[in-house]
Every structure is written in structure tokens, then in C-alpha cells.
Amino acid sequence: MKRITVTAENCAGCRQCEMVCSFQHTGKFSSSLARVTVHKDDRNGLDYPLMCRQCTDCPPLDSCPVQAISRNSDGAIWVDWQTCTGCGLCENVCKYDAVKLNESKAYICDLCGGDPHCVQRCPTEALQYIETPEFTETPETAFSRMKEEWCFNE
Amino acid sequence: MSRFYGYTGKILRISLSDESLNVENLTVEDARNYLGGRGFNAHRLYKEVKAGIDPLEQENKLMFATGPLVGTMFPTASRFNVSAKSPHTGIFGDSNAGGHFAPEMKFAGYDQIIIEGKSENPIYISVKDDEIEFRDAEQITGSTVFDADAYIKKDLADARTQTVICGPAAENGVKYGALFANQVRAASRTGMGTVMASKNVKALALRGTGAVEVAEPDRFRDLVLQLEQEIREHEQYQGRRLMGTTRILMMANAAGFLPTRNYLSGVYEHAAEVSGEKLAEKYNVKSRGCFACTIPCSRVYSVKNGPFKGLHGEGPEYESLGSFSSRIGNPDIELALKGNDLCNQLGLDILTVAGCIGWAMELYEAGELTKEETGGLELNWGNKEAFLTLIQQISDREGFGDILADGSVEAARKLGKGMDRTVQVKGMDLIMADPRGLKGFGLGYAVSSRGGDHLRSEPFIELSDDPELGRQMFGVPEATLRREEKGKGKLINYFEDWCAVIDALEPCKNIMQNMMLLPFEKAATVMEITTGLKLTPKEVREAGSRIINIERMFGIREGITRQDDDLPKRFKETPLTEGDSSDVVVNIEFMLDEYYTERGWDIATGHPTPETLRRLDLGFAVADLP
Incomplete structure (x- = not known):
């Protein structure tokens, strides 16, 4: 299926993805209302936008005690906020820390119905929406790779 | 509301x-x-x-x-x-x-x-x-x-x-x-x-976990998309993406106003070695940006070999790069990066550090400052060890660094010499552009409410050297010719108001002002769509003018008058001898007369008149006029 992938070398850390995500879903601007979070390492000038990877094996979906999490017709993870109790179990079991809890609701990327706005708006082509089996990179592994590659550990 | x-x-x-x-x-x-x-x-x-x-x-x-x-x-x-x-x-x-x-x-x-x-x-x-x-x-x-x-x-x-x-x-x-x-x-x-x-x-x-809401979300989105397109299609886009403001260094050198060896020259023979191009080619590994930036212009560099191997970080910008290279006669870009990193860690203003060290090096080279007075530091142009030692000494307020830790004016007072060689306005050490080749910038430095600095006005438009722009905007062709003095009062009056508006709305001046994307008309529209407050373009500009005047009154209350709106002696008396900004000096008095007239300030004292203050709803400040 199509997934959002990250090219961390390109990410400038501007957080336009957070802003457009929040705006698109709520009409307001707030990092807390965004389903994507840019992880930052200011000392090394590194940034990484993290959102749901749409894993084939999705622990939050499997473990939601009230079955509020499902896949929609595009295959994207979908949270039914009518049902969601905000217990936070999904936040704990997600392998990528890609679930955010805000005002007692789970916030998870829904791929904007197949046309993710964060990808459209990214000014440096750090985000792509492409067909790929899985996407398993974490901010930590990306940061280590870049630090190694650019001799930041010398 | x-x-x-x-x-x-x-x-x-x-x-x-x-x-x-x-x-x-x-x-x-x-x-x-x-x-x-x-x-x-x-x-x-x-x-x-x-x-x-x-x-x-x-x-x-x-x-x-x-x-x-x-x-x-x-x-x-x-x-x-x-x-x-x-x-x-x-x-x-x-x-x-x-x-x-x-x-x-x-x-x-x-x-x-x-x-x-x-x-x-x-x-x-x-x-x-x-x-x-x-x-x-x-x-x-x-x-x-x-x-x-x-x-x-x-x-x-x-x-x-x-x-x-x-x-x-x-x-x-x-x-x-x-x-x-x-x-x-x-x-x-x-x-x-x-x-x-x-x-x-x-x-x-x-x-913060809260949210910001705008008055008209749909129009706001359209406005943002339109502005982003204008940014991407702008002729400066590629250069800024690649080099940020460091792209200026070679331009400044070509035009002969790159401050070199404490402004003794406007041309640096090693400019290419310390340029934004060199940084991009040899050291930059990725780009970085501020929040919500469409044109991220910051860069992350890495020094992979040599004595500073492992040094890495963000930046520097033009002012820092030039400050620690041409201004102090240093041809080693890696030393400039090291100095930049050290100042960031110690929390120092690089322009003032460079102003003080450049001033001390000039005195030392002229034989007016001895090794005994510097505590053994040999302050020849570009001396690497002395440069790095002095930065640390300034931060620690130790040795000769203690003399420099209050700025160049205080240093000259403490030593009882070298005042004429300080390059500062109202005590603030100047930025990296020689006003002999940029007369409008010079006037901007002289009248800036915070002292010697370009960011209160930044009249980049005079770099165009296009008289047609001056004619259109101010009715004076010379206003946009960089070596001319006529029309500069009008130019700075306009650009100061504009900078104040940008600094109040708080987008990036490099993009919204330098790239001319947010003029007063557009700013009024943006205000309405974002805040719901309806202001005419004239009212937006008046807000800028109000900010300039209240800051001026802050200075007036502390004793500032026309005599303080001045430039360092060398710019008024000694022309540069090489490059494209040579053979001219700055007639600051001529430009001040025009500027005060445009501002509605008293020509003799440089004080805003009571009428000007009242016109801008600053009547409360009238009682503070001397």
C-alpha cells in the first residue's frame, strides 16, 4: 500500500507538516492537534517528522479495548472518536511512538483520504507518499546514520 | 471585539x-x-x-x-x-x-x-x-x-x-x-x-499545547499558498536555499563594501576562500529552517579534516562569517567557523566581538597598542591563537578580554586611545557593510534607535543602482543609487516604517522585506484575514512610524540628540582607495536634514515635534520632550 516515507537528510525541521495537519483536520493551528510530530536534535541540526507508518502489523489496532481503531477503505488507520475513550493504550503499544493523545482522544495519521497535505506542503521534499511494503526507520536510527555519515561523532 | x-x-x-x-x-x-x-x-x-x-x-x-x-x-x-x-x-x-x-x-x-x-x-x-x-x-x-x-x-x-x-x-x-x-x-x-x-x-x-486561530481560515489558506508560490518563483530562491545570507559576501566584495581589516578596506583579497560559495561547496551537509519556513536558508556544516575536525553546527550567517574573516583579516574559513561556534556556546554577540577584536588589531598593527598592554597577545591581522584566546578572555572578563568586554567605545575610554578607530554608532559596534558604498545604509546606521545596525531600515533597494525605482517610489532617481546622498532621507523614512511593521508582525525580514513580498498594502490584507482587524495600508504604515517615533523618544529621554545621529569619522573623512566604493565619503549632515524633514522631526535637535507625536497618537510622550 501507499505510505508516507521520510528522507531525513532533506528535512529542514520547519514543522509546516505539523501546521497543515492541524489546520486541515481542525481549522486551527497547533502542534498538539497535529498527527505528525517533528523530532529535533538542535545540537546536530537534525530533524525527523514522525507519523503513523500504517504498519501491516499494528499493535494499537489489535489492542484497542473498545475497538475504536480500524482501517478505512484506503487501508489507513482510522480512529472512531465516538468510541475512543482516551485510555492511552494505543499510545503505549505503538512501536514508533506515532500516536498522540490530546483531550482524551487518540490522534493518528489518516493519510488525508489518500492525499496527505503534509506531503504536498513539505518545502524540501522530505516527505513522500509512495507504494512501499513497510517503513520502519525511527528518528533515532536516522539521526545515528546522519551523524556517522557527516562525521559528527569525531 | x-x-x-x-x-x-x-x-x-x-x-x-x-x-x-x-x-x-x-x-x-x-x-x-x-x-x-x-x-x-x-x-x-x-x-x-x-x-x-x-x-x-x-x-x-x-x-x-x-x-x-x-x-x-x-x-x-x-x-x-x-x-x-x-x-x-x-x-x-x-x-x-x-x-x-x-x-x-x-x-x-x-x-x-x-x-x-x-x-x-x-x-x-x-x-x-x-x-x-x-x-x-x-x-x-x-x-x-x-x-x-x-x-x-x-x-x-x-x-x-x-x-x-x-x-x-x-x-x-x-x-x-x-x-x-x-x-x-x-x-x-x-x-x-x-x-x-x-x-x-x-x-x-x-x-504550549494551545492553538492559534485565524479570522478567515479559507482566505488565509489561499493567501499562504499564493505567497509560497511567489517565494518559490522568486529570483533569490535558489541562492538563499543554498547559501542563506552568506551569498552576500562575494557580492559585497565585488561592490567594494565588504568590511576588511576593521573597515580600512572594502575589498578582501581572500574573499573567495571565506565565501558562502566555499561553505556550500566544501562544508554544508544539509539545510535547516525556522518554524513555518518555505525557503529554509540555514545550513548545517561539518569540518571533516584538519585541526578543527569534528566541528559541526548550524550557520553561520553572512554577518558572522564576514565578521570572523575579512573584518579581522582572517583567510581561514575553518577558524571563522570555530569562532562562530565558540561565541554561540559562550553566548556572545559576534558583531560586537568582531568590532572589538578588529579595533584592537588595527591599533596593534598601527603600533598604538603594545604586547604589554594586551597581556602578551600578538594581535596581528588574522592571528589564530590570539583570536580564539581573546574570545574566551572576553567571555571570562579576564586579561585583555576584560578591556574589550564592554564594547569598543568603553575599551577606547579605558585605554585612553583609539576612539577615532572605533567603528560604532551610539556605542554599538557596526555591522558588515561599509556605508561609503551604501549611503542609505549609512543614514540608517546613524538614526537607528538601537545604534549601529542595518536591521532598522535595511534599504537593500539601493543596491539595485536603478534610478527608475527611486523615481517611482520617491520621485528622486538618486534615492536608489547606492553612492548618492540625495533622496536617502525619503528612502530611510520609508524603509524604517516597513521594517518596524515586519518586526511587529514577526515573519522573516529577509523574505518578506528583502524579497519585497509583504508591502504595506499586502500587510493590511494579511492583518485583516489573520486578525479580523481592518487597517488601511496607510494605517499599517502609520503603526510602523509610531514604533519608530516611540523608540526615538526612548532615546531622547536618555539624552539622544542630532549630535548622536552620526557615523564613525573614517566614513566621513577618508575614502576607500580600491574597489567599486572608492573615492567617496559620507555627507551624513546632508542626509540627516532630509530625513528629519521627512519624519516631522526638528532639524536642529532631531527631536520629534509635538505635532508629529500627536498625529501618531503619541501625545502621552510630548511631556518628555526636553
């Missing part, structure tokens, strides 16, 4: 002496009159900080403010102003920085944060939405900016905390200690870090 859009509508006042807090409401009148950011600070500082106080005593107040566009997806809206009476100059102190601090202020719910009084113990202030804590800073007293930032994020157990931090230089009482957001985004001018340190505060840490 029942509620604010764009603005949060709240001002947080933190009184350190009794650890009390107060949340005040923003008024519609203040929003209309001062717009935000620099305007909010200028207004409140004038009203709340009395003339004649010691900037390092508790009567001084440190104010942070941001603008209505920040905390949204408006391209480049990421900036804040920090203001106080300056310990470096004794007049209006104010500096501006980007990064991610300003949007966090909005998400936490504040347009402005005012810090007053003085803490008994070393603390840092944590603001998390409406929870404010005074936290022990014993552990980070004397820490570098980088270490303090890491400590605070750990101490608060929140990596998304945004900080502004002062370094050890400010804590040691260096008069030009800066404040740093995101470790390297410096609000560096006028000693705002020193003011914070004087209050026993190491850092202000913010975390």
Missing part, C-alpha cells in the same frame, strides 16, 4: 522579586496601534521603564513579544523580539530571532511575556501553558548555551520545550551577552542576555 484571532490576547507578567504572576489582556487599541512584537515591546518599555535607570538593576524590564502571524502556517512567521534598556548602549535595547521559540509562546497562550525585578537565587523560568515555575538553576550557572539547553529539556522531561538562554559571557557581565533560541538562533544585539543574567535568570523555557 469579543475575542482575538491571530493574537492570543494575553500578556504574561512575571515579577521575580516577589515571585508573583499576572496575566493581562491585550487591548484592541494596542493591537491596532503597535501590531505586535517589536511594537508591543517598544510601547510598554517606554511606558514602564523610566529614563536614567541602570540597565543592570532591577528597575529594568525584559520583554519578549511576538506577532499575530506566528504560530500558523504563514510562511516564515517564526520570530520574536526581546527588548530592555541596553547595558551595551544605554538606550533602547532590542533584538530579534527566529527558530521555534516564538510559536511556542503563542501555543502557550501569550503575545508578550514581561520579566521584571530580580530573582534572589539563580533560576530558570518554566512556562507550560498557564503553569509557571521558578526552577533552580544552580546546576547550569556558568554553563554554555548548548549544555544549559540539554539540561533544561532533561530537567523538565520534555524534549519539545523551547528555550531562550544566556551564556556564561552574560553571567560574567560582558555587556553584549546575547540570548539564544534553539541553541544557535541568536537575539544577539544590544546585550539582552546580559539583562537576563542580571536578573539571576539563566533561561526562559516554554511549552
Whole structure:
């Protein structure tokens, strides 16, 4: 299926993805209302936008005690906020820390119905929406790779 | 108006002496009159900080403010102003920085944060939405900016905390200690870090979970998309993406106004070796940007070999790169990077460091300063060891560094020599553009409310050398010819108002002003769509003019007059001898006459007239006129 992938070398850390995500879903601007979070390492000038990877094996979906999490017709993870109790179990079991809890609701990327706005708006082509089996990179592994590659550990 | 859009509508006042807090409401009148950011600070500082106080005593107040566009997806809206009476100059102190601090202020719910009084113990202030804590800073007293930032994020157990931090230089009482957001985004001018340190505060840490709403979301989205397209299609886009402001260095050299060896020359024979092009080609590994930036222009560099192997970080910008290369006669770009990194960690204003070291090197080379007086440092142009040692000495206020730690004017006073060789206005060491080749910039330096600096006006348009622009905009063709003096009063009057508006709304001046994307007409539209406040383009410009005048009155109250609106002697008397800006000097008096006339200020004294103040709703300041 199509997934959002990250090219961390390109990410400038501007957080336009957070802003457009929040705006698109709520009409307001707030990092807390965004389903994507840019992880930052200011000392090394590194940034990484993290959102749901749409894993084939999705622990939050499997473990939601009230079955509020499902896949929609595009295959994207979908949270039914009518049902969601905000217990936070999904936040704990997600392998990528890609679930955010805000005002007692789970916030998870829904791929904007197949046309993710964060990808459209990214000014440096750090985000792509492409067909790929899985996407398993974490901010930590990306940061280590870049630090190694650019001799930041010398 | 029942509620604010764009603005949060709240001002947080933190009184350190009794650890009390107060949340005040923003008024519609203040929003209309001062717009935000620099305007909010200028207004409140004038009203709340009395003339004649010691900037390092508790009567001084440190104010942070941001603008209505920040905390949204408006391209480049990421900036804040920090203001106080300056310990470096004794007049209006104010500096501006980007990064991610300003949007966090909005998400936490504040347009402005005012810090007053003085803490008994070393603390840092944590603001998390409406929870404010005074936290022990014993552990980070004397820490570098980088270490303090890491400590605070750990101490608060929140990596998304945004900080502004002062370094050890400010804590040691260096008069030009800066404040740093995101470790390297410096609000560096006028000693705002020193003011914070004087209050026993190491850092202000913010975390906000709230939201910013705009008045007309659909029109706002369209406006943002249109602006982004204009940015991407702009002729400066590629150059800025690749080099940021460092792209200027080679241009400045070609035009003969690249300050070289403390402004003794405007051409540096090693310019190509220390250029933005060289940095991009050999050292840059990735780009970085401030919050909501469509044209991220910052760069991360890495030094992979040689004596500084392993050195890496963000930046530098043109002013820092030039400061530590041509200005001090240093052809080694890696040494410039090292100096830049050291100043960021110690929390120093690089322009002033370079002003002081460049001045001392000139004296030393001229035989007017001896090795005995410098404590053994051989201050020849570009001396690597002496350069790095001196930066550390300045920060520690030790040895010869102690002499330089109050700025070049104070250094000349202490040594009893070299005043004519200082390159400063109103005590603030000048930036990196020689006014002999840029007459409008020269006038801008002379009248700037914070002393020798271009960011109050930045009339980049005179670089076009296109008389047609001057004719269209000001009815004076010479206004946009860089070596001419006629029309520069009109030019600076216009550009000062414009810069004040940008600094109040708080997007990036490099993009919205230099790339001409947010003129007064557009700013009025943006204000309406974002905040719901309807202002005409004329009213927007008047707000800019109001900010200029209230800052001027802050200076007037401290004794500033026409005599202080001056340039260093060498620019008025000694022409450059090589390059494209040679054989001319600056006639500052001629330009001042025109500027005061345009401003509605008294030509003899440089004071705003009572009529001018009343016209701008600044009648309350009339009583403060001498």
C-alpha cells in the first residue's frame, strides 16, 4: 500500500507538516492537534517528522479495548472518536511512538483520504507518499546514520 | 471585539522579586496601534521603564513579544523580539530571532511575556501553558548555551520545550551577552542576555499545547499558498536555499563594501576562500529552517579534516562569517567557523566581538597598542591563537578580554586611545557593510534607535543602482543609487516604517522585506484575514512610524540628540582607495536634514515635534520632550 516515507537528510525541521495537519483536520493551528510530530536534535541540526507508518502489523489496532481503531477503505488507520475513550493504550503499544493523545482522544495519521497535505506542503521534499511494503526507520536510527555519515561523532 | 484571532490576547507578567504572576489582556487599541512584537515591546518599555535607570538593576524590564502571524502556517512567521534598556548602549535595547521559540509562546497562550525585578537565587523560568515555575538553576550557572539547553529539556522531561538562554559571557557581565533560541538562533544585539543574567535568570523555557486561530481560515489558506508560490518563483530562491545570507559576501566584495581589516578596506583579497560559495561547496551537509519556513536558508556544516575536525553546527550567517574573516583579516574559513561556534556556546554577540577584536588589531598593527598592554597577545591581522584566546578572555572578563568586554567605545575610554578607530554608532559596534558604498545604509546606521545596525531600515533597494525605482517610489532617481546622498532621507523614512511593521508582525525580514513580498498594502490584507482587524495600508504604515517615533523618544529621554545621529569619522573623512566604493565619503549632515524633514522631526535637535507625536497618537510622550 501507499505510505508516507521520510528522507531525513532533506528535512529542514520547519514543522509546516505539523501546521497543515492541524489546520486541515481542525481549522486551527497547533502542534498538539497535529498527527505528525517533528523530532529535533538542535545540537546536530537534525530533524525527523514522525507519523503513523500504517504498519501491516499494528499493535494499537489489535489492542484497542473498545475497538475504536480500524482501517478505512484506503487501508489507513482510522480512529472512531465516538468510541475512543482516551485510555492511552494505543499510545503505549505503538512501536514508533506515532500516536498522540490530546483531550482524551487518540490522534493518528489518516493519510488525508489518500492525499496527505503534509506531503504536498513539505518545502524540501522530505516527505513522500509512495507504494512501499513497510517503513520502519525511527528518528533515532536516522539521526545515528546522519551523524556517522557527516562525521559528527569525531 | 469579543475575542482575538491571530493574537492570543494575553500578556504574561512575571515579577521575580516577589515571585508573583499576572496575566493581562491585550487591548484592541494596542493591537491596532503597535501590531505586535517589536511594537508591543517598544510601547510598554517606554511606558514602564523610566529614563536614567541602570540597565543592570532591577528597575529594568525584559520583554519578549511576538506577532499575530506566528504560530500558523504563514510562511516564515517564526520570530520574536526581546527588548530592555541596553547595558551595551544605554538606550533602547532590542533584538530579534527566529527558530521555534516564538510559536511556542503563542501555543502557550501569550503575545508578550514581561520579566521584571530580580530573582534572589539563580533560576530558570518554566512556562507550560498557564503553569509557571521558578526552577533552580544552580546546576547550569556558568554553563554554555548548548549544555544549559540539554539540561533544561532533561530537567523538565520534555524534549519539545523551547528555550531562550544566556551564556556564561552574560553571567560574567560582558555587556553584549546575547540570548539564544534553539541553541544557535541568536537575539544577539544590544546585550539582552546580559539583562537576563542580571536578573539571576539563566533561561526562559516554554511549552504550549494551545492553538492559534485565524479570522478567515479559507482566505488565509489561499493567501499562504499564493505567497509560497511567489517565494518559490522568486529570483533569490535558489541562492538563499543554498547559501542563506552568506551569498552576500562575494557580492559585497565585488561592490567594494565588504568590511576588511576593521573597515580600512572594502575589498578582501581572500574573499573567495571565506565565501558562502566555499561553505556550500566544501562544508554544508544539509539545510535547516525556522518554524513555518518555505525557503529554509540555514545550513548545517561539518569540518571533516584538519585541526578543527569534528566541528559541526548550524550557520553561520553572512554577518558572522564576514565578521570572523575579512573584518579581522582572517583567510581561514575553518577558524571563522570555530569562532562562530565558540561565541554561540559562550553566548556572545559576534558583531560586537568582531568590532572589538578588529579595533584592537588595527591599533596593534598601527603600533598604538603594545604586547604589554594586551597581556602578551600578538594581535596581528588574522592571528589564530590570539583570536580564539581573546574570545574566551572576553567571555571570562579576564586579561585583555576584560578591556574589550564592554564594547569598543568603553575599551577606547579605558585605554585612553583609539576612539577615532572605533567603528560604532551610539556605542554599538557596526555591522558588515561599509556605508561609503551604501549611503542609505549609512543614514540608517546613524538614526537607528538601537545604534549601529542595518536591521532598522535595511534599504537593500539601493543596491539595485536603478534610478527608475527611486523615481517611482520617491520621485528622486538618486534615492536608489547606492553612492548618492540625495533622496536617502525619503528612502530611510520609508524603509524604517516597513521594517518596524515586519518586526511587529514577526515573519522573516529577509523574505518578506528583502524579497519585497509583504508591502504595506499586502500587510493590511494579511492583518485583516489573520486578525479580523481592518487597517488601511496607510494605517499599517502609520503603526510602523509610531514604533519608530516611540523608540526615538526612548532615546531622547536618555539624552539622544542630532549630535548622536552620526557615523564613525573614517566614513566621513577618508575614502576607500580600491574597489567599486572608492573615492567617496559620507555627507551624513546632508542626509540627516532630509530625513528629519521627512519624519516631522526638528532639524536642529532631531527631536520629534509635538505635532508629529500627536498625529501618531503619541501625545502621552510630548511631556518628555526636553
